[in-house]
Amino acid sequence: MDKIKIMEAAVKKWDRIIEGKASDGGVYDCPPCRIFYFLLCFGCPIAEYTGKKFCKGSPYPRWYWHQLEAHDKIRRKVYCDECLKLAIEMRDFMAEIVEYLKKKKQAEEEAKKKRHS
Numbered sequence: 001m002d003k004i005k006i007m008e009a010a011v012k013k014w015d016r017i018i019e020g021k022a023s024d025g026g027v028y029d030c031p032p033c034r035i036f037y038f039l040l041c042f043g044c045p046i047a048e049y050t051g052k053k054f055c056k057g058s059p060y061p062r063w064y065w066h067q068l069e070a071h072d073k074i075r076r077k078v079y080c081d082e083c084l085k086l087a088i089e090m091r092d093f094m095a096e097i098v099e100y101l102k103k104k105k106q107a108e109e110e111a112k113k114k115r116h117s
């Protein structure tokens, strides 16, 4: 299970929402949620990054409540400028986690090399 690949898929999901090609199905189409099981939210790279479960501490709650309060539609997608802003924040946050995981992996590999030399 490659967490970097999973998070890259999450970046792509939000890219598609920003482009207006997709809607947000929450836990049902969130790549890490689908693997890390949304009822328990255990081991998800987003939760590890924020230190909080269920996407708290990410831009997701703001997106979620804006969708509910401003649009209240079945599909969560980009309807207005605020939606677009929040979707971009979410995409950038996912990309930030990808970068964090890549750096972490690199550091771990370097530590391994040191131990063996």
Ligand SMILES: [Zn+2]
Pocket: 066, 070, 071, 078, 079, 080, 081, 082, 083, 084
């Ligand atoms: Zn909106």
